[in-house]
Amino acid sequence: xxxxxxxxxxxxxxxxxxxxxxxxxxxxxxxxxxxxxxxxxxxxxxxxxxxxxxxxxxxxxxxxxxxxxxxxxxxxxxxxxxxxxxxxxxxxxxxxxxxxxxxxxxxxxxxxxxxxxxxxxxxxxxxxxxxxxxxxxxxxxxxxxxxxxxxxxxxxxxxxxxxxxxxxxxxxxxxxxxxxxxxxxxxxxxxxxxxxxxxxxxxxxxxxxxxxxxxxxxxxxxxxxxxxxxxxxxxxxxxxxxxxxxxxxxxxxxxxxxxxxxxxxxxxxxxxxxxxxxxxxxxxxxxxxxxxxxxxxxxxxxxxxxxxxxxxxxxxxxxxxxxxxxxxxxxxxxxxxxxxxxxxxxxxxxxxxxxxxxxxxxxxxxxxxxxxxxxxxxxxxxxxxxxxxxxxxxxxxxxxxxxxxxxxxxxxxxxxxxxxxxxxxxxxxxxxxxxxxxxxxxxxxxxxxxxxxxxxxxxxxxxxxxxxxxxxxxxxxxxxxxxxxxxxxxxxxxxxxxxxxxxxxxxxxxxxxxxxxxxxxxxxxxxxxxxxxxxxxxxxxxxxxxxxxxxxxxxxxxxxxxxxxxxxxxxxxxxxxxxxxxxxxxxxxxxxxxxxxxxx
Numbered sequence: 001x002x003x004x005x006x007x008x009x010x011x012x013x014x015x016x017x018x019x020x021x022x023x024x025x026x027x028x029x030x031x032x033x034x035x036x037x038x039x040x041x042x043x044x045x046x047x048x049x050x051x052x053x054x055x056x057x058x059x060x061x062x063x064x065x066x067x068x069x070x071x072x073x074x075x076x077x078x079x080x081x082x083x084x085x086x087x088x089x090x091x092x093x094x095x096x097x098x099x100x101x102x103x104x105x106x107x108x109x110x111x112x113x114x115x116x117x118x119x120x121x122x123x124x125x126x127x128x129x130x131x132x133x134x135x136x137x138x139x140x141x142x143x144x145x146x147x148x149x150x151x152x153x154x155x156x157x158x159x160x161x162x163x164x165x166x167x168x169x170x171x172x173x174x175x176x177x178x179x180x181x182x183x184x185x186x187x188x189x190x191x192x193x194x195x196x197x198x199x200x201x202x203x204x205x206x207x208x209x210x211x212x213x214x215x216x217x218x219x220x221x222x223x224x225x226x227x228x229x230x231x232x233x234x235x236x237x238x239x240x241x242x243x244x245x246x247x248x249x250x251x252x253x254x255x256x257x258x259x260x261x262x263x264x265x266x267x268x269x270x271x272x273x274x275x276x277x278x279x280x281x282x283x284x285x286x287x288x289x290x291x292x293x294x295x296x297x298x299x300x301x302x303x304x305x306x307x308x309x310x311x312x313x314x315x316x317x318x319x320x321x322x323x324x325x326x327x328x329x330x331x332x333x334x335x336x337x338x339x340x341x342x343x344x345x346x347x348x349x350x351x352x353x354x355x356x357x358x359x360x361x362x363x364x365x366x367x368x369x370x371x372x373x374x375x376x377x378x379x380x381x382x383x384x385x386x387x388x389x390x391x392x393x394x395x396x397x398x399x400x401x402x403x404x405x406x407x408x409x410x411x412x413x414x415x416x417x418x419x420x421x422x423x424x425x426x427x428x429x430x431x432x433x434x435x436x437x438x439x440x441x442x443x444x445x446x447x448x449x450x451x452x453x454x455x456x457x458x459x460x461x462x463x464x465x466x467x468x469x470x471x472x473x474x475x476x477x478x479x480x481x482x483x484x485x486x487x488x489x490x491x492x493x494x495x496x497x498x499x500x501x502x503x504x505x506x507x508x509x510x511x512x513x514x515x516x517x518x519x520x521x522x523x524x525x526x527x528x529x530x531x532x533x534x535x536x537x538x539x540x541x542x543x544x545x546x547x548x549x550x551x552x553x554x555x556x557x558x559x560x561x562x563x564x565x566x567x568x569x570x571x572x573x574x575x576x577x578x579x580x581x582x583x584x585x586x587x588x589x590x591x592x593x594x595x596x597x598x599x600x
Contacts, residue, residue, distance in 0.1 A: 003100055011108040016328040019321030026102050026145050033101065034149040037094040041153025044087025045302055049161045050080040052294025053168075060287025091153075095146045103142035106323060110134050113327055116406055118383055118415075124329055132206050133326050137319035144309075144316035151309040154302035158184065161295055169288045172275050176267070176296055183263045183299075184306050187256045194252035195314040201245035202318055208238040253311060260307050264300050271296050343412045344404075346397025348500050348530060350379055354555035355548050357500070357532045359397075362523050364544035364561075365534045368551060368574045370505075373534040374418065376550065377504040380532060381415035396500065414498035418505040420489035422477035427457060428469040430488065436497040439525065441469075444494035447521030448487045449514055453480065482509035487518065494522070500530040507540060519543050536574055549574075 015025040027034060058073030060066075110133060114121055122130060162180055165173035212235060275289040348357040353376060357363040367373040380394055382401040393400035401409055411434075422430060431441045445454065457468035460479075477485040486509045493501060506522070507515040519540040522531065533540060541547055541561040549557040549564060549571045557568045564571040 003097055006101065006104050007108055008105060011105045011112070014109055014324070014327055016324040019317055019319075019324050022320045022324040022327075023141070023144060023316065026105065026141065027148060029105065030098055030102060030145060033094060033098045037091060037098060037146070037149035038153050040087050040090035040094055041150050042087075042156055043083050044091050045153050045157030046160065047080045047083030047087055048298050048301060049157055049164070049295065050076060050083070052291045052298060054080055055294055056287040056289075056291030059290045060285055063286055091150065095150060098146035098149070099142040102145040103138045106138050106141055107134065109327055110138075110323070113329065117329060118381070121326075121329070125326055129206060129210070129322060130326065131209055132202075133319070133322050137322055140312075140316045140319040141323065144312040144320075147305075147309050147312045151305050154305035155184075158299060158302050161299060165292060165295055169284060169292055171278055171284050172271065172288070172292045175274065176271065176292065179267045179270075180299060180303075183260075183267060183303055186263055187259055187307065187310065190252065190256055190259075191310055191314065194249070194256060194310075195317070197245065197249040197252050198314050199318050201242065201249045202315075204238070204242045204245045208235065208242050211235055211238055256307060256310070260300075260303055264296070264303060268293070268296050343408055343499060344397035344399040345499065348380060348413070348532065349395045350376070351392040351395065352379065353550055353553060355380075355550065356555075356558075357530055358546070359530050360528050361545045362526065362531045362543065363533070364541050364547045365532060366536050366541065366547060366549050366571060366574055367534065368570075370418075372550065372553065374504060377415050377417060377502050377534055380500075380502045381413050382409050383415070411498065413500040413502060414493060414496055415502040416489060416493045416504065416506065418508060420486070420492075422473055422480075422485055422488060424473060424475040426470050426472050427454075427488075430473060431492055431495050433492060433496055435495050439495050439497040441491070441495055443525060444491040447494055447518075447525040448491040449517045449521060450484075450487050450491055453484045453488060456480075456484070483511070483514070486510065487514075490518070490522070494525055497529070500532065501526065502532045502534070504534045506533065507535070507537060512539060515539050538575055541575065547571075 012025075012029060015021040054073045054076035056073075057076060058070055061068075061070035061073055117124070158180055162173075162177040165176050167173070211231075271293060275284065275292060278284045279286055279289050345359060347359050349355070355365055355376065357380075365373070365376065367376065382394060382404075393402040395401065396412055401413060404412070428441075431444070445451075454468040457471040457473075458466045461467060461471040473479070473488075477488065480488070486506065490503070490506050493503070503522075507518050510518065515537060516539045519537075520543060522533075523543050533544065535541065538561065544561060546558060547561050547564055548555050549568060551570055557564055557571060559567070561575075565575065
């Protein structure tokens with residue numbers, strides 16, 4: 001795979017049984033690139049290993065005044081130099097390609113998994129971990145995958161040097177042949193401690209990242225309650241823990257790096273002392289001593305690759321484990337072979353809670369627990385928070401939603417959660433989503449009562465001629481109020497025009513007057529289409545064709561808003577926020593903030 005051929009047409013099905021198996025799977029997927037890097041790496045390493053031989057031949061030729069051997073030595077040096085130049089250039093080129101393509105494959109796999117799971121991903125995995133996996137972890141995994149072939153070429157070169165020295169100079173070569181493996185494995189006892197410290201650092205960094213993302217996401221709320229300094233203090237403490245863990249980890253890796261310098265230096269010193277004695281005794285030639293000395297000196301280069309592969313594996317192992325954990329998440333059922341890509345029709349039914357949403361009806365669901373409402377919304381979209389257990393699949397027209405291909409399921413049912421995300425870009429780009437084409441953007445914006453939002457965007461547009469559709473919206477819509485963000489997200493969902501639209505508290509951030517208009521607009525625009533709204537607002541519930549009360553995880557009552565308000569105390573307690581069974585219908589239709597005794 002070449003960089004210009006990215007992205008992969010199909011990144012494949014990864015082995016996510018463990019982090020190590022995931023790394024093996026990535027390596028096998030890049031076998032061609034790994035072999036190419038091994039070849040060019042061997043060419044470079046053997047070129048480096050041949051330099052001492054050329055120098056030794058030239059030196060001995062000068063001592064012996066042998067012009068032919070001198071020319072041979074110079075020619076060997078020239079050939080080694082060419083091999084090093086070509087090998088180093090191509091090794092770097094292929095290694096970078098392996099790194100980038102491995103990272104790109106992991107990123108594609110993560111993007112595919114994110115699209116498959118949707119908003120449920122951050123309910124199963126902490127947001128900080130998702131951020132870490134998709135950024136730093138991807139680079140570390142790519143680093144290890146590309147370093148493997150360079151390590152293999154260095155190991156083969158060291159073996160060749162040791163064997164060659166034993167054959168070339170039996171008096172001095174065995175000393176080097178015994179010492180080099182000891183040098184290569186000298187840092188092995190320190191690796192477990194270095195790995196533990198590196199894992200500790202990454203764990204603390206992940207917690208700090210998660211704390212920072214949570215703080216930024218809730219900054220407006222924190223300012224409202226005066227909690228900025230509290231969270232800032234927590235982040236300071238977390239960052240200091242990360243700093244301390246990083247220093248402890250760096251000390252271990254510095255010790256390993258020092259050993260990689262000290263031990264070869266001691267070997268080099270021993271070779272010089274012992275070799276000089278042999279040369280004085282006439283047992284070896286001066287050229288042979290120069291050759292062995294140069295070979296030992298140049299083993300420092302491949303030995304550093306041993307240190308690098310140890311560090312790369314230490315850093316990539318937990319990264320691969322986290323990536324495998326995310327990629328192992330799945331929908332609740334496996335798509336049946338031969339399932340036709342046809343969007344089923346009919347009522348939406350959840351066998352776990354007993355909630356039914358008739359086809360073409362505006363159904364409201366009332367849950368006393370907001371978290372339960374969020375889990376139910378996920379279930380209705382085919383994404384329960386827990387994939388295991390007694391969760392039977394939601395049925396659409398009698399067809400299990402989880403057994404449908406993902407694109408068909410998304411076309412059939414769209415879920416907008418209570419905290420929808422607005423991506424940065426223009427308003428036109430925000431509303432440019434896969435859709436049926438039956439609902440124009442203007443009608444969706446009108447139904448969501450986004451007139452004031454359009455006016456604000458028009459005023460904010462300096463270089464677009466006052467066109468709100470061309471005005472850029474900042475990341476996550478932070479320049480807009482909560483109610484404006486909520487209504488734009490609702491308009492986006494309405495433009496999509498799915499067969500079944502599930503809305504979780506779509507008007508929780510707007511005032512009562514706007515809420516009534518939004519509810520009426522949604523009902524009008526979604527006429528004839530199945531709509532499920534999870535809410536407890538009387539203004540919205542009064543417009544629903546039917547209302548379902550869920551208590552204790554089960555549907556316990558069904559009827560219109562007024563019928564349930566008159567006959568069901570549990571419903572009345574949730575909707576009116578009162579426990580008085582005699583609370584009247586008029587009270588339930590008056591916004592809470594406007595009731596007598598509830599001032600602003």
